[in-house]
Amino acid sequence: MSVYMTGDIHGNPSRFYDLKYFCLDHPDIEWVVCLGDVGLNYYGKDYPREMFIKNVADSIPAKLFCIHGNHERRPSETEGYQEIEVTDGAIRGPMLWSHEHPNQYFAIDGAIYVIQTSERTLNALVCGGAYSVDKYYRLQRGWNWWPDEQPSELTKGLVRLMATRYPIDIMLTHTCPLRFEPKELFLNGIDQSTVDTSTEEFFDDLYEQFPADHKPMWYFGHFHGDKYTDDYVMLYRDIIELK
Numbered sequence: 001m002s003v004y005m006t007g008d009i010h011g012n013p014s015r016f017y018d019l020k021y022f023c024l025d026h027p028d029i030e031w032v033v034c035l036g037d038v039g040l041n042y043y044g045k046d047y048p049r050e051m052f053i054k055n056v057a058d059s060i061p062a063k064l065f066c067i068h069g070n071h072e073r074r075p076s077e078t079e080g081y082q083e084i085e086v087t088d089g090a091i092r093g094p095m096l097w098s099h100e101h102p103n104q105y106f107a108i109d110g111a112i113y114v115i116q117t118s119e120r121t122l123n124a125l126v127c128g129g130a131y132s133v134d135k136y137y138r139l140q141r142g143w144n145w146w147p148d149e150q151p152s153e154l155t156k157g158l159v160r161l162m163a164t165r166y167p168i169d170i171m172l173t174h175t176c177p178l179r180f181e182p183k184e185l186f187l188n189g190i191d192q193s194t195v196d197t198s199t200e201e202f203f204d205d206l207y208e209q210f211p212a213d214h215k216p217m218w219y220f221g222h223f224h225g226d227k228y229t230d231d232y233v234m235l236y237r238d239i240i241e242l243k
Contacts, residue, residue: 001030002118003090003242004062007221007235010071011039015237016056022239023062030090032062033242035221035235036069036128036174040104042144045079054101065091066106068128069174069222070149075106083108090116109151110158112166119243122169127151127159127203130175130222131196133187150199163209168216170242176220177203180232185223 004026009015023029040057043050057064068074075081081096086105093113096106107113107126115122129150132138138145151159162168178200186192210216218232219242227234 001090002026002028003031003033003115004029004239005033005035005219005233005235005242006239007035007226007237008037008069008071008224009034009039010037011042011050011053013053013056016053016060019239020060023060027061029062031065032060032239033091033172033219034064034066035172035219036067036130037071037221038064038066038069039072040064040066040101041073041075041079041106042071044073054104057104058101060103063089063091063103063105065095066104067126067172067174067221068107068109070130070132073144073146074148081106092116107172109155110162112162112168113172115170115242117242122242123166124170124172125159125162125166125168125216126172127155128174130199133190133195150196151202156202160206160209163206167214168210171203171216171218171220173203173218173220175199175203175222176218176232176234177207179204179207180218180220180234182223182225182227182234185225 040054075096080098083094084097085094086092091113094108094111109127111126113124115124131150135145221235224236226236226238
């Protein structure tokens with residue numbers, strides 16, 4: 001069984017259907033890592049739109065491993081999620097999960113996951129979240145925005161600790177270290193001096209913390225583009241195998 005990855009889905013039913021048919025064409029897929037803004041927790045549990053989106057995602061014949069983005073709520077126990085320990089399969093570690101949608105799993109920031117790919121075993125460190133450049137646009141229109149969209153200082157401290165205690169092979173995040181930002185994809189009309197880059201700066205410092213001879217490969221979404229380098233992979237619409 002294999003692990004694949006993709007970028008921001010934003011609760012788009014057509015993207016979920018595309019992913020469903022992709023998985024049907026690749027029956028070896030056990031997990032699909034979604035690098036933030038998957039959109040399964042946006043409207044609220046009692047909203048028909050959210051239930052419709054989750055039901056569409058239910059039809060995907062693979063398990064979804066969802067990193068937290070900045071256009072979605074953090075899963076919570078008050079909405080029926082519980083923390084479980086996944087101990088078998090290609091991705092193992094603590095996750096938030098609900099029996100109502102059993103193929104939808106949510107990563108916990110600061111946790112390390114053991115991922116068995118078709119070629120090797122990887123230690124993956126997760127830290128989701130990012131700043132929303134459309135924050136005030138959403139607030140002015142009464143659209144959802146969450147003040148805990150970025151990792152807290154407590155979470156950052158945990159991530160730093162994990163990065164020093166364990167050998168980290170890959171990073172799974174929503175945004176990226178400041179050095180990797182794809183400036184060519186920045187939105188026109190956004191004054192970049194007003195953008196809070198504290199999460200990207202934190203990731204930049206974290207990147208420096210890793211040994212020079214064992215820098216983790218960094219996987220992220222957020223910027224709505226697909227890009228491949230020797231140091232990082234940025235995903236949006238592409239669906240790729242993690243090897």
